[in-house]
Amino acid sequence: MGKVTGFMEYERVEEAYEPAPTRLKHYKEFVIGLKEDEARVQGARCMDCGIPFCNSGCPVNNVIPDFNDLVYRNEWQRAIDVLHSTNNFPEFTGRICPAPCEAACTLNFNDEAVGIKSVERAIIDRAWAEGWVAPQPSKIKTGRKVAVIGSGPAGLAAAQQLARVGHDVTVFEKNDRIGGLLRYGIPDFKMEKSLIDRRVQQMEAEGVSFRTGVLVGKMPEGSKVTNLAKQTVSPEQLAKEFDAVLLAGGAEQPRDLPAPGRDLAGVHFAMEFLPQQNRVNAGDQVKDQIMATGKHVIVIGGGDTGSDCVGTSNRHGAASVTQFELMPMPPEHENKALTWPYWPYKLRTSSSHEEGCEREFAIATKEFMGGEGKDSGKLAAIKTVRVEWKDGKMVEVPGSEQVLKADLVLLAMGFVSPVASVLESFGVEKDARGNARASTDFMGGYQTSVDKVFAAGDIRRGQSLVVWAIREGRQAARAVDEFLMGASELPR
Structure with missing residues (x-):
C-alpha cells in the first residue's frame, strides 16, 4: 500500500491552522487542509504492513490502506468510493474524530503515524468539490416505514442506509x-453546519423525511436538557404508523457537580453555553445569552467538551480561562511499547488550549x-483543593485549599445517560447505567425489550x-x- 519505501522517505505533515489572533475573531473553521x-505524500507513507491494525482501530472499520494507496496513485474518485463504503459521513469524522486509527497505525509503533484523518478529510472535501457525492435513491420501494428518533450521527447514518434499500x-x-450534538454541541469553528445541511439535502433526495421540533415522549420535570420542541408525539402513535422504530437520541443528561453554591447565577452546564453560540452563528436571536466576555472563566472537565468551552470563551473575549481536570496530568508522550495499538494515555493539547x-x-x-x-446570589469565586491518589482512592492534599476568582463556571464533565423519559415512554428496559438495553449480536442485534423498537448510538452504549x-x-x-425483510444486503 502506498509507496513501498514511502514511510522511510517522507515525514508526517500536519494540517495547518490560521494564526490564533486571526481565528479568534470568527467562528468559521480555521484548519487548512492538505494540498x-x-x-499524496501522506498516502505514500502507508506501509505494506501485512496486518493493518488501523482497520480495527477505526470503529467503522474504514479500509484505510486502500484509500491511502488510491490517493497516492491519484485515483481520488475511487478513493471516495472506498471511504463511503464504510462511512456515511467522512466530512464529520475527518474533522471531529480523535483518530483512533492513527493510534493503531503500525508506523506509529516507533515513528509518527500516517496522517489518516487528514487524508480522509482531503478525499471527502475534494469529492464534494468535484460533484462526486450524489443522492443514491433506491430503485425499489419495500412499503415498510421506519421512524428514527434523533438526528445525530447514529440516526442520520441509520436513516440513510435504510432509505437506500x-x-x-x-x-x-x-x-x-x-x-x-453535531449541530448544537460541536462549535462551528470545529465543524461548520453547512456540512450537515448538504447531507440533509442529499438524504431528502434519497427519500428521507425530516420532522424537526418534535419531541417523542415527554421530558421529565426538572430535566437539565434543553427542550425547544413545539410538538409532542407519543410512542403509541409511532407504533401505529411505523413498522419499526429506532431510538438514536444520544446521551444528553449531563453530569452535575452538587457542591455548595451550585445554584449561584454564573454556574452552567457546557450544553447550556455551547448551543447558544451555535444558534447565534446560525442567525437566531438568543435571549439572555450566556457570555464569557470580560469574565474569569473556569471550565470544569478536561475533555473535548471542556476544550470547546475554552475556545468559545476566548472568542467571546474572556478575561481569563482556566480548565480543571480531576485526574493527574498525563505524560506528554505515551509509552508505545505498552499502549500500541490501543488508544494511549497521554497529554492532549487542542487548538483551543493553544x-x-x-x-x-x-x-x-x-x-x-x-x-x-x-451580589450574594452571583458567582464570584470558586474554592478548590488539590487531590492525589493513594491506594486507588482520591484524597485531598492537606493545606492545599485555595480560592480563585470566577465570574463564570462551565460544567463539562461528560454525560451520564440518555434522557430517562424517552426510554420510559417506550417502556424500554435499561441497563445499570441507564442506557437502553440492546445487544449487538449478529442476529437480532440492537433490538430492545419492546417489540419492533431498536436502539443505537449513545442512547445504547453511553457517551x-x-x-x-x-x-x-x-x-x-x-x-x-433484517427484522422487516427477513434478510439484508446492507453491510454490517
Whole structure:
C-alpha cells in the first residue's frame, strides 16, 4: 500500500491552522487542509504492513490502506468510493474524530503515524468539490416505514442506509434543526453546519423525511436538557404508523457537580453555553445569552467538551480561562511499547488550549462562592483543593485549599445517560447505567425489550465518539432491515 519505501522517505505533515489572533475573531473553521500533493505524500507513507491494525482501530472499520494507496496513485474518485463504503459521513469524522486509527497505525509503533484523518478529510472535501457525492435513491420501494428518533450521527447514518434499500424513513428531531450534538454541541469553528445541511439535502433526495421540533415522549420535570420542541408525539402513535422504530437520541443528561453554591447565577452546564453560540452563528436571536466576555472563566472537565468551552470563551473575549481536570496530568508522550495499538494515555493539547488557557490537573472543586450584598446570589469565586491518589482512592492534599476568582463556571464533565423519559415512554428496559438495553449480536442485534423498537448510538452504549455513533447507526440499520425483510444486503 502506498509507496513501498514511502514511510522511510517522507515525514508526517500536519494540517495547518490560521494564526490564533486571526481565528479568534470568527467562528468559521480555521484548519487548512492538505494540498493534493501533500495528501499524496501522506498516502505514500502507508506501509505494506501485512496486518493493518488501523482497520480495527477505526470503529467503522474504514479500509484505510486502500484509500491511502488510491490517493497516492491519484485515483481520488475511487478513493471516495472506498471511504463511503464504510462511512456515511467522512466530512464529520475527518474533522471531529480523535483518530483512533492513527493510534493503531503500525508506523506509529516507533515513528509518527500516517496522517489518516487528514487524508480522509482531503478525499471527502475534494469529492464534494468535484460533484462526486450524489443522492443514491433506491430503485425499489419495500412499503415498510421506519421512524428514527434523533438526528445525530447514529440516526442520520441509520436513516440513510435504510432509505437506500427502499424503506420509507422519517427522522424525528426535538430541536429546530437537524444534526443533534453535531449541530448544537460541536462549535462551528470545529465543524461548520453547512456540512450537515448538504447531507440533509442529499438524504431528502434519497427519500428521507425530516420532522424537526418534535419531541417523542415527554421530558421529565426538572430535566437539565434543553427542550425547544413545539410538538409532542407519543410512542403509541409511532407504533401505529411505523413498522419499526429506532431510538438514536444520544446521551444528553449531563453530569452535575452538587457542591455548595451550585445554584449561584454564573454556574452552567457546557450544553447550556455551547448551543447558544451555535444558534447565534446560525442567525437566531438568543435571549439572555450566556457570555464569557470580560469574565474569569473556569471550565470544569478536561475533555473535548471542556476544550470547546475554552475556545468559545476566548472568542467571546474572556478575561481569563482556566480548565480543571480531576485526574493527574498525563505524560506528554505515551509509552508505545505498552499502549500500541490501543488508544494511549497521554497529554492532549487542542487548538483551543493553544489559543489561551491555563490548565490545572489533580484539582477538585469544594465550593462555588457568591459575592457580597446585592451580589450574594452571583458567582464570584470558586474554592478548590488539590487531590492525589493513594491506594486507588482520591484524597485531598492537606493545606492545599485555595480560592480563585470566577465570574463564570462551565460544567463539562461528560454525560451520564440518555434522557430517562424517552426510554420510559417506550417502556424500554435499561441497563445499570441507564442506557437502553440492546445487544449487538449478529442476529437480532440492537433490538430492545419492546417489540419492533431498536436502539443505537449513545442512547445504547453511553457517551462515546462520533465514529462509534456512525458504526452503530449502520449496524442498527442492517438489523432493522433484517427484522422487516427477513434478510439484508446492507453491510454490517
